[in-house]
Amino acid sequence: MTDMLDDDVTQAHVDLFSKFDPLIEMRRELLATGVTDPFGLVMERVVSPTVAICNGRETILLGTYNYMGMTFDPDVIEAGKQALDDFGSGTTGSRVLNGTYAGHKAVEQALCDFYAMDHAMVFSTGYQANLGIISTIAGKGDYIVLDIDSHASIWDGCKMGDAEVVPFKHNDIEAMEKRLRRIPEGAGKLVILEGVYSMLGDIAPLKEMIAVAKKYGAMVLVDEAHSMGFIGPNGRGVAEEQGCLDQVDFVIGTFSKSVGTVGGFCVSNHPKFEIMRLVCRPYVFTASLPPSVVATAATSVRKLMHAGEKRAHLWENSKTLHKGLKDAGFQLGTEVPQSAIISVIMPDLERGAAMWEALLHEGLYVNLARPPATPANMTLLRCSLCAEHSADQVQQIIGMFTRAGKATGIIG
Template sequence: MSDAATTPDAVRLGDEGTPPAGDLLSKFDALIAERQALLDTGVRDPYAIVMEEVLSPTAAIISGRETILLGTYNYMGMTFDPDVVAAGKQALDEFGAGTTGSRVLNGTYQGHRECEDALKEFYGTSSAIVFSTGYQANLGVISTLAGKGDYIILDADSHASIYDGCWLGNAEVVRFRHNSVEDLDKRLGRLPREAGKLVILEGVYSMLGDIAPLKEMVAVAKKHGCMILCDEAHGMGFFGEHGRGVFEEAGVSDDIDFVVGTFSKSVGTVGGFCVSNHPKFEVLRLVCRPYVFTASLPPSVVATAAASIRKLMHAGEKRAHLWKNSRRLHQGLRDLGYTLGTPTAQSAIIAVIFPDQETAVGVWQALLELGLYVNMARPPATPAGMFLLRCSLCAAHTDEQVGQILEMFATAGRAVGCIA
């Protein structure tokens, strides 16, 4: 054996650190080159921002300066709620740092049951199941419900976790045009009547912040004998009388079979869940692979989630303030001359659309230098090849902060030359 072969780096990289023939990462060369060309212009990497210190739900230290956060999903501002933080500290002291096990073996603690009880109370359902992430909730529930020979009908702009759940379950996937009730009806009409069918809808779409016409879509799905799963990741907390989501506000709660959501948005921690009134729902604990074969959430996390969910049941004032913030920012950005993803404020997400990546990154960097952080989004995450800055408002943003945000957008847009 040669000396080169005994050197791990040489084996992996070849001579002088070059990738070996048949390099499995070569398929990403175009993306690597595009990213490097962007960085060579001197801009910051929009996907490598580090928050050195988090001061509150709406402020952090980035590159040594205090920055307003407008790029988090902390819709209800629960991350620093004193009761939520105290619950996590107590669970950490009483149950330790982690479970080291799956929910079906040694990974179910009292806190997991209490978290599921809080979800059942919040949603008014008979069953709830908690996953380690929101991604795994969709991956697990969708792949378990619909398998080979079944059909999943979904919006073309559905979240990646929804698509991945479809692929894991090996069901036939039928896509309909984004938010088109007519196209949904037409495609359902072509499917075999006797086949198992699951229609997947989202309350709020995370890129543009638009909401689905759930009332009409649910009526179409029921007409064709389908079961319905609604993803309320971005609707939980501030839509509907009880904050359950767009499906509650649309008045279709009794027609939705499964509601999937996440703790990493309005709840302010991490984790995912599914709630349902289906009498056979509990069997998912035995057959859902992303539930059975994943370590459960740490005790401190489920404790913070349960405390947050119970407080969200009585968060009417927060919801009202969040909606006020959303309407004000949306109108203010329109008045400045920006192109937005929706004609009116439909959710806590406001997307500012740009004609190309260079303009979007230019405004993003100018905002960061002014002390404002927003999300830079590009294909394939965005629909129809859009480049946009996504603003996620928080119930903890003050009136003064919203005013500062508008001033920063005015300054940045004029500096880059994308608004008059």
């Protein structure tokens, strides 16, 4: 017995971090070029939804997903301050224990009113909303059919739930139908789609895809994280815009984009939906959102119901920037503007990082997106517009891109 233990002790040490060595080397090589770390930017002060102080200088923000600019709305901020005074800084508990305050019920009611749906369930993050809902409703013996470009939180929800996962080519209706046709008769089926895909900013043909899903008896979940608030007549997302929201079984969304705070949610009309509060592990075993956060979210959601002018201005910003960058000679992720996300395709990571840094020196912050998070191993500079960007700021942005593009050789 002693010999066996001695043998165990002398076994070779395995570094559990070795699997990350290629990424560590990629990062080392990138930083060795002298570029600022594009994944470690610190905002020293945030002045408004569109401006911050970065590296000691005023910088236009074009990579925050703050689509509707609600982070500095006076009513939203006042609601958060009042909740801090009335309820304190945190709940210290799960929703099913001591973690449900009046504000949690108020924000869920605001979501029901916003979407005109019967049920709403709020999570501590948007990631947890996907993780919780997907892993709970689709389990062993069920099938999930999903777009290959789905967000990481969707993939992780699939992995956690133990259902059979069947991906299909991005936005390919025919490929989706082929997958559905092969699923055994009588099996549970869930089709997962996104309204706006965050890497390229393209939208899904939801109306056609949902019709196919229903033909094969599948339930449908649509993640509207990047469309909620500004796409659709009432800001309910791409499903509303395409006239098929009533065919969607579950809408997932987040507070960290258009709502301007943090948290996630699911809304549904399913008559049995409330049982999710007892069986969904990422909901049951997580501390609930702080009172100040749900107060700001509820106030923001209700204001977004009446934000038609802001939605129209955001669309103008998107059209202007898309045309300006295209005319300057940049290769973009979509032929026409489809959302508030405009992705600029870079030749490779090294030159993408150089362009990112050149923009930062110009006074502009965007997101550098790299493989493997991006489709087709692309390197992208991802721009997310805000309804609070002025027309002058959009023109400034076009000028900054043009100068940085020429300086780095991305455009002629």
